[in-house]
Amino acid sequence: MYDITVIGAGITGTFIARELSKYDLSILLLDKENDVSNGTTKANSAIVHAGYDAVEGTLKAKFNVRGNDMFDQICRDLDVPFKRIGSLVTAFNDEEMETIRGLYQRGLNNGVPDMRILEKEEVLEMEANLKESIQGALYAKTGGIVGPWELAIALAENAVENGVKLELNSAVTAIEKGAVGYEVTAGNQIYQTKLVINCAGVYGDRIDQMVNEKSFEIMPNRGEYNLFDKSVGDMVNTVVFGCPSSAGKGTVILPTVHGNLLLGPSADPIDNREDTRTTFAGLTSINDHAKNTLREIGFHNVITSFSGIRAKVATQDFIIEKPKGKExxxxxxxxxxxxxTAAPAIAEYVVEMVKESGDALGLTFNEKEDFNPKRTPSIHFMELSPKEQKQLIEKDPSFGRIICRCEYITEGEIVDVIKRKAGATTLDGVKRRARPGSGRCQGGFCAPRVMEILARELDVDMKDVLKDGKGSYILTEQTK
Ligand SMILES: Cc1cc2nc3c(=O)[nH]c(=O)nc-3n(C[C@H](O)[C@H](O)[C@H](O)COP(=O)(O)OP(=O)(O)OC[C@H]3O[C@@H](n4cnc5c(N)ncnc54)[C@H](O)[C@@H]3O)c2cc1C
Incomplete structure (x- = not known):
């Protein structure tokens, strides 16, 4: 029997599992997909928000500000890219100036440090590519950018290194009350557990209703993006938000941690929780925003488009609670x-909730003496000095073979991410960890070679190598 079962290995579930792995408990982390971070966590704006957006007194406000503060340490420990580049909310008219003053006040109420309202000249000094018609902006120094899936993958790796059992391809289909705790049916297994933590993202309501009376419903909402080539990654230096309106936080233009330019998201309610299409209307709306904000932008530099699904609920706040009468x-x-942004703070809070249930469930919280907060750092060949590169190639010649010529990724790096705990098993899994296929050619040249390496290292047939999720076969049969 497991002490605790976490359902969902996105940023929320992996943070909670890793936080719980500090204690001498048996923890199970389940996900329906064939990789961690394959839900909303792999498709968002990647912003570590400062915290002036969320309405005062909400869980969002509380955990945003605390979570933001925790990012430096956690990303250092887990060797995850994070840059505190600051954020701007732009105002192009008097009404928008009024809105950003309101946001500034809300930020103060929420405890956001280091904010200022900037005049036109200061904004243009910071962001020379903004349109001359800018009137001012709200600047927040603590805004940042992170690698979202890199963080979730690193958390899963570190959690597994600290004893968490990760089971992928394990869709939870039923949760029954057992003699003690629950029996969770996932894949073709039944797991016994004393406590369940539901972190199932857009399916959170479905998991809840396997056990509890319906108390909330997820209303999926899609956000679409355009990702630009690195050649225009320096169009902006900070996270540049449009002014928020009743439709949402507004479209953002920002550099990514790897030096690309990201534009998006749109905001559209949808019915199908799996509908991650991009649409003409969605992409046009974000492109129009960029045209209205920047002096110039070349859409021929778009290298890919994608979308992510928000798990919205009617209260517009996070639901982090034990259903009535349940411990x-x-x-x-x-x-x-x-x-x-809030995930590290949510994890801290959830662990306190688990501790409060400890006596009722017979759980004791002894901190492990051998908990290791650091994960084995990844190798980034191109970031090494020529001397280090030479030494590495002498030790392992696979680091001398470049597989991805856009991002200069070596065979050694690809093998490393396949062999790690919670390692990659698909083409996109390798891409998310080591970045082959993330460059201008989007895998046109390197994909077949990465597939060969996957087939060899996992000892599977090339035909069985998947692009991403279940059933995403690339090859059908041999022709020559
Ligand atoms: C367009 C967009 C932009 C965003 N931008 C930002 C931003 O810039 N900054 C920010 O702080 N936040 C942002 N967010 C929010 C952020 O991305 C999410 O809050 C976060 O990724 C949610 O993580 P999660 O782990 O709760 O959900 P998910 O990442 O969706 O993880 C849930 C997991 O549960 C699994 N699962 C579901 N059902 C089952 C089942 N039956 N059995 C087993 N497993 C199951 C799924 O496979 C999935 O892996 C954005 C969101 C969107 C959509």
Whole structure:
């Protein structure tokens, strides 16, 4: 029997599992997909928000500000890219100036440090590519950018290194009350557990209703993006938000941690929780925003488009609670933006909730003496000095073979991410960890070679190598 079962290995579930792995408990982390971070966590704006957006007194406000503060340490420990580049909310007219003053005040109420309202000249000094018609902006120094899936993968790796059992391809289809705790049916297994933590993202309501009376419903909402080539990654230096309106936080233009330019998201309610299409209307709306904000932008530099689904709920706040009368079930649901930023603080809070249930469930919380907060750092060949590169190639010649010529990724790096705990098993899994296929050619040249390496290292047939999720076969049969 497991002490605790966490359902969902997105940023919320991996943070909670890793936080719980500090204690001498048996923890199970389940996900329906064939990789961690394959839900909303792999498709969002990647912003570590400062915290002026969320309405005062909400869980969003509380965990955004605390979560933001925790990012430096956690990303250092887990060797994850994070840059505190600051954020701007732009104002192009008097009404928008009024809005950003309101946001500034809300930020103060929420405890956001280091904010200022900037005059036109200061904004243009910071962001020379903004349109001359800019009137001012709200600047928040603590805003940042992170690698969202890199963080979730690193958390999963570190959690597994610290004893968490990760089971992928394990869709939870039923949760029954057992003699003690629950029996969770996932894949073709039944797991016994004393406590369940529901972190199932857009399926949070479905998991909840396997056990509890319906108390909330997820209303999926899609956000679409355009990602630009690195050649225009320096169009902006900070996270540049449009002014928020009743439709949402507004479209953003920002550099990514790897030096690309990201534009998006749109905001559209949808019915199908799996509908991650991009649409003409969605992409046009974000492109129009960029045209209205920047002096110039070349859409021929778009290298890919994608979308992510927000898990919205009617209250517009996170739902982090035990259903009435239950000590052995915790919902962590409705985690839409700023869920990525808030995740470390949510994990801290959920662990306290688990501790409060400890006596009732017979759980004791002894801190492990051998908990290791650091994960084995990844190798980034191109970031090494020529001397280090030479030494590495002498030790392992696979680091001398470049597989991805856009991002200069070596065979050694690809093998490393396949062999790691919670390692990659698909083409996109390798891409998310080591970045082959993330460059201008989007895998046109390197994909077949990465597939060969996957087939060899996993000892599977090339035909069985998947692009991403279940059933995403690339090859059908041999022709020559
Ligand atoms: C367009 C967009 C932009 C955003 N931008 C930002 C931003 O810039 N900054 C920020 O802080 N936040 C942002 N967010 C919010 C942030 O991305 C989410 O809050 C966060 O990723 C949610 O993580 P999660 O772990 O709760 O959900 P998910 O990442 O969706 O993880 C849930 C997991 O549960 C698994 N699962 C579901 N059902 C089952 C089942 N039956 N059995 C087993 N497993 C199951 C799924 O496979 C999935 O892996 C954005 C969101 C969107 C959509």
């Amino acid at each position: 052995d079930f915790i919902n962590v649901a409705g985690i839409d933006s700023p869920g990525l």
